[in-house]
Amino acid sequence: MDISVLAVVAILYLGVIGYLGFRGYMATRSTxxxxxxxxxxxxxxxxxxxxxxxxxxxxxxxxxxxAAVFGMGLLWLTFFNITVGILIAFVVFGxxxxxxxxxxxxxxxxxxxxxxxxxxxxxxxxGLIIVLFMPLYASAVLIGAARYVEATFDGVSFEVAVTLxxxxxxxxxxxxxxxxVMYADALQGSLMFLGMFILILFTYGRxxxxxxxxxxxxRLPSDIEAGYQELAPTIRALAPEGLDxxxxxxxxxxxxxxxxxxxxxxxxxxxxDFIAKHPEAMAAGAxxxxxxxxxxxxxINQLSRGGxxxxxxxxxxxxxxxxxxxxxxxxxxxxGVLAQxxxxxxxxxxxxxxxxxxxxxxxxxxxLSMTGVAFIVGNLSNVWFAKPENGGAISIASVPGGNIDLIxxxxxxxxxxxxxxxxxxxxxxxxxxxxLSSQFHAIGTSIGRDVFERGILGxxxxxxxxxxxxxxxxxxxxxxxxxxxxxPAGIIAAxxxxxxxxxxxxxxxxxxxxxxxxxxxxxxxxxxxxAGFGMSFFWxxxxxxxxxxxxxxxxxxxxGRPSLLSGPVLGIHWNWTEALVVCLPLxxxxxxxxxLLTQPESERHLALCxxxxxxxxxxxx
Amino acid sequence: MFGIExxxxxxxxxxxxxxxxxxxxYGVLNWNKDGDDTPTEADIKWAKEEDKIGDEL
Numbered sequence: 001m002d003i004s005v006l007a008v009v010a011i012l013y014l015g016v017i018g019y020l021g022f023r024g025y026m027a028t029r030s031t032x033x034x035x036x037x038x039x040x041x042x043x044x045x046x047x048x049x050x051x052x053x054x055x056x057x058x059x060x061x062x063x064x065x066x067a068a069v070f071g072m073g074l075l076w077l078t079f080f081n082i083t084v085g086i087l088i089a090f091v092v093f094g095x096x097x098x099x100x101x102x103x104x105x106x107x108x109x110x111x112x113x114x115x116x117x118x119x120x121x122x123x124x125x126x127g128l129i130i131v132l133f134m135p136l137y138a139s140a141v142l143i144g145a146a147r148y149v150e151a152t153f154d155g156v157s158f159e160v161a162v163t164l165x166x167x168x169x170x171x172x173x174x175x176x177x178x179x180x181v182m183y184a185d186a187l188q189g190s191l192m193f194l195g196m197f198i199l200i201l202f203t204y205g206r207x208x209x210x211x212x213x214x215x216x217x218x219r220l221p222s223d224i225e226a227g228y229q230e231l232a233p234t235i236r237a238l239a240p241e242g243l244d245x246x247x248x249x250x251x252x253x254x255x256x257x258x259x260x261x262x263x264x265x266x267x268x269x270x271x272x273d274f275i276a277k278h279p280e281a282m283a284a285g286a287x288x289x290x291x292x293x294x295x296x297x298x299x300i301n302q303l304s305r306g307g308x309x310x311x312x313x314x315x316x317x318x319x320x321x322x323x324x325x326x327x328x329x330x331x332x333x334x335x336g337v338l339a340q341x342x343x344x345x346x347x348x349x350x351x352x353x354x355x356x357x358x359x360x361x362x363x364x365x366x367x368l369s370m371t372g373v374a375f376i377v378g379n380l381s382n383v384w385f386a387k388p389e390n391g392g393a394i395s396i397a398s399v400p401g402g403n404i405d406l407i408x409x410x411x412x413x414x415x416x417x418x419x420x421x422x423x424x425x426x427x428x429x430x431x432x433x434x435x436l437s438s439q440f441h442a443i444g445t446s447i448g449r450d451v452f453e454r455g456i457l458g459x460x461x462x463x464x465x466x467x468x469x470x471x472x473x474x475x476x477x478x479x480x481x482x483x484x485x486x487x488p489a490g491i492i493a494a495x496x497x498x499x500x501x502x503x504x505x506x507x508x509x510x511x512x513x514x515x516x517x518x519x520x521x522x523x524x525x526x527x528x529x530x531a532g533f534g535m536s537f538f539w540x541x542x543x544x545x546x547x548x549x550x551x552x553x554x555x556x557x558x559x560g561r562p563s564l565l566s567g568p569v570l571g572i573h574w575n576w577t578e579a580l581v582v583c584l585p586l587x588x589x590x591x592x593x594x595x596l597l598t599q600p601e602s603e604r605h606l607a608l609c610x611x612x613x614x615x616x617x618x619x620x621x
Numbered sequence: 622m623f624g625i626e627x628x629x630x631x632x633x634x635x636x637x638x639x640x641x642x643x644x645x646x647y648g649v650l651n652w653n654k655d656g657d658d659t660p661t662e663a664d665i666k667w668a669k670e671e672d673k674i675g676d677e678l
Contacts, residue, residue, distance in 0.1 A: 043648070072625070075633035082640040087647065095655070102667045107674055214624030313627040349671070353655030357648060364644020372637050445674065466677045 005153070009425045010168060017172075017184050017433070043358030048189025049434075050346050050359065051366040054085060054337070055192065056435035057144025057428050058137070060374045062492025063329070065404035067378030068395040069303065070325050071311040072217075078372045080334025086363040089338055094347040094356045096515040099613050101348040108442070109341035110450040113507065113529075116514040116609055117522040118601065120454065122529060127450025129506055129533055130341050130442055135476055137499035138439045139483035140492045142166070143405065145432040146484065147492075151409035152421055159485065166481045168429075169436055188430035193369060195427025200373040202416050203380050216383045218312040220394070224300055224386070227293035238283050252284055253298055259285030292392030299397040306548065311379050320548040323576035328497045332578040336500025339507040341446075342438040374408065381411035390414060403489040440473050447472030494546040501580035502540065505532035509588040513595070516614075518606050524595025532587030539579040548576040 067074045097112070106112035110130065114123025146161035156164075207213035232248065239251050258281035265271040275282055288294045300308070307319020315321035337343065350356055378395075385391050385398040391414075399406040412424050448469030487495060509528040513520030541554040542564045551562035552575070563575035574582070600606075622631040660668075 072630045072633065075630070075637055078637045079633055079640055082637060082644065086644055087640070091647070102661070102663045105663070105667055105670065107667075107671055211624040218624065218626060312625045312630050314629045348667070354651075354653065357651035357654055359648075360644045360651075361648020364641040364648075368637055368641040372641075449674070469677065 005422055005425075009422055010164075010429065013426055013429050014168070014171060017187065043355060044362050045183060045186040046350060046355055047359035047362035047366060048193070049185035050343065051363055051370070052185050052189035052192060052430065052434035053346065053438040054340075054343055054435075055367070055370040055431060056141040057148070057432045058140040058435075058492050058496045059371050060196075060428065060431055061144035061147055061408045062140060062405055062496060063333075063371065064374035064378040065395075065407040065490070066329065066493040067375040068381050068407045069308075069404055070315070070321060070329070071308070071313065072375070072379050073314045073325050074329060074375045074378075075372065076326075076330045077334050078368065078375060080330060081337070081367045081371050082364050084334055085337040086360060086367055089343070090347075090356045090360050090363065093338060093344070093511075093515065094350075095353040096613055097344055097347040098350060098353070098356070099611075100515060100609055101345075103608055103611050106348070107345070108445045108450055109344045109507070110446060111454065112344070113510055113514060113525065114450070114454070117510070117520075117525040118605060119522050119526060122510070122522075122525055123450050123454055125529060125533075126341075126507060127446035129502070130446040131451065131472065131476070133499055133502055134341075134439055134443050134446075135479040135483055136495050138436055138443075138476070138480040139487060140495040140499075141432055141435050141439070142169075142480055142484045143487065144492050145428050147403075147405045148409040148412075148425070148428050151406050152413055152425070162481060162484045165432070166477070169433070169440075169477065172433055172437065185434050188434040189366065191426050191430040193366065195424050196369045196373040198420060198423070199377055199412070199416070200369070202420070203377045203384075206415060207380055207383055213380050213383060214312060217379060218310065220382060220386060221300060221310045224293055224296045224394070227291075228297040231287070231291055231294060234287060235284070238280055238287075249297075249301060252294075253301070255281040255284035256288055256298065259288070292388075292397070295393040295397035296386060299394055299402070303396075311382060318573070320573070320576055323573055323578075324548045327576070327578040327581045328501070329493060332497040332501040332504070332580045335508075335584070336497075336504040336580060339503045339511055340500070341503070341507070342442040344511070345442075346438075377411065378408060381407055381415070384411060384415050401489060405490050405492050440476055443476035444469045444473040447476075488550065491546070494550070497578060498540055498544075498546065501578050501583075502533070502536045504580050505536040505583035505587050507532070508584060509591040513591055514609075517595075518610065519595055519600055520591065521595045521598045521601055523598040524591045524593075527594040528587050528591030531590040532583055535583040535586055536579045539583055543575055544577065544579055545575050 063074065063077070100106075100116065101112050104112065104115040106115050108127070110123045110126035113126055114120060142162060142165055145165050146158055149156055149161035149164065150158045153161075204210055204213055207216060232245075235252050236243070236248060238255075239248055243251055255278075258278050262271060262274050262278070262281070262285075265274055288298075303321075307316040307321035309316055315325055347356065350359075382394045385393060385395050391398050395407045395411070396402050396404060399410050413421055416424075448465045452468045453465040506529055509532065510520070510525035513525065513528070540552070542552050543555070545552055545563050552564070555561050555564050565574040567573075623634050625631040625634065
């Protein structure tokens with residue numbers, strides 16, 4: 001697709017969002033107008049506004065691509081997204097968050113925690129965690145959008161795509177996008193709805209329907225094996241004698257590595273010399289080039305070593321893939337959503353609990369059509385790419401460099417009509433912008449209000465707060481863009497999971513305790529926050545290997561080891577285990593024990609916090 | 622079921638549809654519940670401060 005299409009789509013998009021934002025802003029001039037002047041907001045608008053902030057390009061492009069490798073077991077994350085991210089978040093957490101937030105005059109997530117526990121430290125420290133780590137998640141969102149542009153538009157590199165998107169975000173922020181006008185968010189949610197709906201219709205339609213598409217996906221590994229077995233005698237004729245089946249595949253894989261290294265040679269004479277010295281590797285390479293099924297076989301062989309057993313089967317119990325899928329993607333992201341600062345504050349902006357009840361209706365269907373569709377399409381892309389007329393190799397073997405973040409964009413560009421490419425551009429622009437605006441809103445208010453004005457620093461200079469908030473947003477944007485360039489390929493899902501896990505371990509125990517347990521004390525909340533963050537940070541830096549493969553940063557840099565706990569300990573591969581699974585229980589236990597050992601908060605303060613909530617609601621009734 | 626043999630997978634496929642339906646049913650059954658439209662003093666104060674934060678951003 002031509003780059004001019006991108007320019008037209010982007011300008012149209014900004015124009016419409018800007019116009020709608022302005023109209024929405026004029027119609028509902030302010031939050032107080034909406035909340036207090038008897039206005040109503042349609043539950044569809046509330047649900048889509050929340051959903052658009054929740055679901056981003058990280059979920060669609062990043063996790064959709066991961067689904068192409070991890071299989072349909074990733075649908076358990078969709079189940080968590082709906083039950084935990086919508087049903088429990090809205091009904092159980094949302095109603096109390098709204099009431100307590102208003103009673104305590106809290107406007108940010110750290111402020112809610114800080115005021116519930118009467119602690120400026122909690123507000124400031126929680127704000128600092130958001131400022132420092134939210135850019136990691138924001139960069140995952142930015143990378144997701146940029147990968148689509150890279151794969152869709154001719155001559156646009158990833159670097160150019162990131163730069164273009166950064167300019168778009170800057171324009172969005174300057175145009176007032178951070179104000180979060182619900183109607184603009186809802187339009188973005190609607191575009192996402194439309195794009196994903198068409199995507200699933202086309203995908204199932206092209207592959208013969210739901211049942212047939214799944215059947216082909218289930219049969220794919222055995223089809224690939226059959227294709228390989230047909231070629232095995234040809235490979236055996238090239239290989240040394242006496243190799244068994246495993247040895248033959250290993251030999252072939254080694255020859256392909258040699259063959260690919262020859263492609264990297266720039267000097268023609270050196271290349272010719274290399275080719276002359278490795279005739280078997282060149283013959284193996286020629287065989288690979290003319291038989292794409294061999295690319296699939298090699299890719300599956302590598303995936304199988306991680307525990308892959310097929311796309312319609314769960315990974316092998318206790319394998320690398322099993323740990324990454326279950327602990328990191330399903331539990332880390334599925335539970336972590338409850339403690340996402342940019343989402344929790346949205347509950348405070350609704351008018352009454354009734355709005356939350358109503359929004360659940362649309363929210364569940366919205367999430368199903370976002371992550372459910374992305375994960376199913378990611379899986380089915382394998383069937384599409386494996387057809388001879390579409391290249392003949394499975395998804396990961398069809399995208400440049402085996403970069404899973406390119407799978408969804410490549411599938412859309414090759415399998416769907418070109419007009420859909422432009423529409424999907426709108427879908428992804430919406431998914432990126434709505435999430436990024438909520439993220440930068442959180443970064444800005446965290447540094448200005450939580451850290452500087454009311455938190456740790458406690459500098460009550462309001463004029464300076466405004467300036468610092470704006471500087472915070474700009475710095476957050478710069479760090480996000482820098483991270484997008486620095487992070488390795490195929491990192492979107494892992495970066496998202498790390499941020500969600502970090503937030504859950506740090507904030508969730510005190511958030512739950514703050515909303516539901518009167519006995520939780522300030523000391524308990526501080527202990528839980530510090531323990532949860534400290535342990536998560538240590539785990540991510542020294543133990544956990546993202547994607548089960550990338551070395552833990554500080555363990556690698558300081559100790560020269562991929563992880564402090566490389567082998568299984570007590571039968572568990574801790575280095576593949578998501579921080580949340582270990583640190584959330586420890587953080588919760590710390591909070592409970594310290595709370596029980598310290599003096600309860602004053603009855604007067606608790607009465608203010610829980611006015612109209614739980615037991616107080618019954619009393620007042 | 623759904624052309625999928627592994628029960629862990631078709632169960633997930635089924636549950637995502639059922640959980641979305643559960644959301645619809647919950648929304649319908651509770652459509653008019655918990656509607657307290659009378660703003661309290663705290664609500665008014667909160668909303669005004671929220672506007673100020675939005676404008677400054």
